[in-house]
Structure formats: structure tokens, C-alpha cells
Amino acid sequence: MTVSRVINTPDRVAEATASRVRAAIEALGYVPNLVAGGLSSRRTRMIAAIVPTIASPMFSAPIQSFTDTLSRQGYHVMLSLSGYDGAGDEALVHAVLARRPDGLLLTGARHSPDILRLLRNAAIPIVEIWDATETPTDMLVGFDHAEIGAAVADYLLAKGFRAFAVLAAGDPRATARRLGLCERLAASGCPILAERTLPSPSLIGDGRLGLRAIIADLPRGTAVVCSSDLVAFGAITEARALGRAVPEDLAVCGFGDFEIGMASEPSLTTVSVDGPAMGRIAAEKLLARLAGGTPARRTIVPFRILPRASA
Amino acid sequence: MTVSRVINTPDRVAEATASRVRAAIEALGYVPNLVAGGLSSRRTRMIAAIVPTIASPMFSAPIQSFTDTLSRQGYHVMLSLSGYDGAGDEALVHAVLARRPDGLLLTGARHSPDILRLLRNAAIPIVEIWDATETPTDMLVGFDHAEIGAAVADYLLAKGFRAFAVLAAGDPRATARRLGLCERLAASGCPILAERTLPSPSLIGDGRLGLRAIIADLPRGTAVVCSSDLVAFGAITEARALGRAVPEDLAVCGFGDFEIGMASEPSLTTVSVDGPAMGRIAAEKLLARLAGGTPARRTIVPFRILPRASA
DNA sequence: TTGTATGCGTTATCAT
């Protein structure tokens, strides 16, 4: 018990005793067992995070800052990669909760009833990122993808574009952006000349292949809206390889403000969303709750369209 | 005890009993507590991984496949990001070992004596990646960075280049590649006209800035060797922006075979190392040991130079 | 300031 106090609440131990204990700890190479500590105290000081993948900056950036923020407060992050297909999600959540994390980060806010039941029974703080439902499971930090799609439409319409094509991944968030875009374009009477669904996560190569598949249908002056900067970079690369000038002949708009967009030639018009901030805020919400506070249930992070050279 | 058997060794339970137990599990929403299980069995079924960052594909790719491989076998991965400065590494390892992981993945094979003592006392399988020392702490999967540097030198010398510049990050592995390169070039009597140390992890922007800083010193025909494809992509971008043709005027060579190199214009000559394979093999080594086997202590993954358009 | 008793929720082991 005295050893436990030396480690966790050194103030409550006489300095003479504490230094004897520390000497013994050093001599023995003692490493406290947090598994036992977690069982006893019912606090594991561990946070679980479930994201589809870390192979895309869309998730590696928030997870990086999420982990950084939590580890500064003595928490560890258990990372689980769910993929995009949704199969096995319930088993994954079950397995994660079996570790008794003190808190949980989830991607997206739509879950099956079975998963919701698991989450509620777990009775731990949960933060969902990358989405902006009005009714989060617990807490949320994200934004409205449909709104972004509409904003992109408005931007391109204001720039004078009247013909459009879409290269978008099929996951829920990319789909929401696509629908927001298409709805706004339809309301303006503008046609979608071609549309192509890409895999999630989509890479540069998917953008190249996607553009190649539709380019014959795209007259001069078409704006190609892409679901990520990687896709957009691929689309630009392919368009130029096929002799179509960007933006004079084809315009391209991305999403995510990844570093590649700034170095692209021409530089990439895109939507900036602060991924690292999302991860940090998610961590802060969990920490606040674990400290007994009541952080805002719902934080909408700003986005803004970055007009650059490609559209 | 019967519940435990239904969950872990269902074969040893009568089917009638098992189904009653399963019904109760379902009715109660019971989720087993792996913290208690781990304490009792002294197996946490958790593997810890320590890498500098996941913001670079250099590490996110291996970690992705490492995690995938382990989770298929019922293991969870606890991810810790160490940064590159080395400060706090001992505290980090200590904190990680306090969770009693069944195995550990580390980046690199050089550790302080204090850390080595911690690792040995932990008495768990350890696999080090991205390095190729002859004397791994336990197991290792990686390659010899100095050898890669020398191979790049040979390739460029064979292509006829006689003037060189280096844009390399300062971390131990990038440094090893740089030294291997410079040694070989020195042996061939070729000068390094300019050299620039970049931050770790280096991004596209670092490549741009780095090249801009040295470009005045680079005559036509210089080969610029970069410590990653991101740096190389930045260097190409900057060179072209400054009116220097690639590869006719300046040649550029990268490292890592990231996707961006294929889409780059001109396409990027680089060194291909199979990051996902490294992560998978690391996971397989740990799994083999945990299953009582004796996998090879040391696996060297192949690399090869990919001659493309930029050099 | 330090020490003692107890319980956290499992699994290993032995008994039936």
C-alpha cells in the first residue's frame, strides 16, 4: 500500500519512506501492473479509438493529435481499424469494450441498434468524429458533410461553371458530401455529366482511373468534384497526361486540404477541415468528462473553401 | 467458471449448458472483462507498438498491416507515438510495459541501457522494425539503410551522374542512408555539392524549402538524393517552379515508393521497400512466439531501386 | 503517516 502511494500520491508519504521505496523500486526494476490497478480501481486510464484506417491522412491526422493529447494526460490509446465495410463492427465494438476503456472514440455517428446497446451499457464517455448528427450517441465533434457539398456547389457555380462531374468514394461521409453537392446543382438546373464511385479509402490511383473512365464525357469547362485531395490530385495528373489543361479545360476541386494539394501543379482548390483539431477536441471532451466536467455535447468544427488554381 | 468455458473453450461444455449460458449472456448484455482475465491468466492478448508518428506513410503503412494481422488473431494493438526526439522514451517504454502487453513492436534497434533493462525484465517477445542490426534486442524485421544509400549511389553513378546533393531527414535511419550514400560517392571521387538536414518526419514542404535553399549551388546535371518520396516530390515541384527541368537539368531520387511517386510528373525514381510486408512479418513473428514457436530472429526484407523518369 | 483487510472479475487447478 505504501508503494502504491509513493507512485500515485507521493504527497501522502513521508519523504524518508518514499525515498526508501524508490530505492527498492529501482533496485528491483519494479514496473507497476496497470492491469491489476485497472481491475481494482475500475479505471484503466486507456482510451479506445475505432477508425476505418490510418492509411489515409483523413484519419491518421486526427488520430495523431488525439493520441498526442491523451498521452500528455497519462492515457494510452488502443487503436482499432474497422475497415469500411461495416461487417464485424459489432464484434469489434464488443471486443474493444471488453478491455474496459475509460472512453471511446468512434468514426461517424450511425450505429446499429445492437452496437448502440453495447455502447449504452458500457456507460463510458464516447465521442464521435467526422459527423454532425443532431443526436450523437454521447458527444460529437465534426461537421455537416451535406453542407460542405452544397458550399462546393455554390463556389463552383459562382465561378461560372455549369457542367459537372463527380468522383466520390462510397463511404457515408463522402456520399453525404456528394448528395449535398448534387442537390444544390440540381436546384440550379446544372447537369452531372458523369459520376463514378470510388473505393474507400480512395487513393491517387483511384482518382486517375476514375477520371480516365469518364473523361470522354467531359466537355471543355467541366468542373470535376472529388471526395478527397488524393483523388483530385490523381484526376489532375491524369487529365494533364491526357492532354486536358487544368483548370482551363477541366477544373478540379478536392476535399481535405492535404499537403499534396498545395504542391500540386496547378495548386488544388479544396475544402479545408482541421483534422488535427478534431482529434484534439475529441480528446479534450473525453478528458473533461473523465475529470467530472460537462463539455459541450456537440462541437462543429469550421470548414472553408480554399480557392487555389485548379478550380 | 462454466461461463468462462463457454466463452473460451466451448468444446468442453455440454451443448445444453452452453446454450443456457449464451441465452443469459444475451439477456444480460454481459461483456466479459478482459482486464480481470488478463490479470488472472497473465496474458492480456494485447500487443503494444511504439512508432515515432503515424503522420507519415513510412509508419502508417506498416502499422496498418501489423494491426490487421494481429486483430485477425484476436489481439489488440496499443499504439504509442514517441516522436523523434528520443526524450521521454524510457518513460514511454515504462508506461507501455506497465500495461503488460503480450508482445512489443519497436521502431529501430538502438536503445539506451535503461530501456534495454526494462525490455529484458519484461520477458516478452519484442520485434524491432526498420533497422537491420546484427544484434537485435529480440527479433527484427528490416533492412540495412547504409546498404540502400550505397545502392542509390551505385545506381546514379551508373546513370552517369557525377555531381550530387542531399536532402535528408536527421533521424537515425535517414542518416544511415545518407552516410551509406556519401561514403560510396566519396569512394568514387564525386563531390556532394550541397547538403541539407530536414525535420523528421519530413513533408513535401520540407522538400520544397530544402531544394530552394540549395538550388543556386546545383549546376545542370546534379542528382538530388532525398530521404523520402515526399521530400523528393517537393524537390521536383520546387525545381520546376524555379524553371529547372527534371530530370534534364536536375535529377531527383526518393525513398519509400509512396503512391505519390507514381503520379508525380515526371514519375519519381525511388527505392521500394515493402512497408506493409514489414508490419505483417513483425506481427507474424510475435504471433509465432506467442504460440510457442521459434521464428527467425532476423528477417531482412528486400529493397529495390525503381528506375522511373526523375533520375 | 503507515498498515490491514477486502474486493475487483476473471482463470488455473483440483475435486466431484
Added chain:
DNA sequence: ATGATAACGCATACAA
């Protein structure tokens, strides 16, 4: 095939 008992290594609560 199932049950009983005793750890596992800490932290909580209380006592001294």
C-alpha cells in the same frame, strides 16, 4: 461435464 477454491496485483476504505 461442472463446480469449488484460490490466486492474479493492485486500490479502496478504514484502523492504528
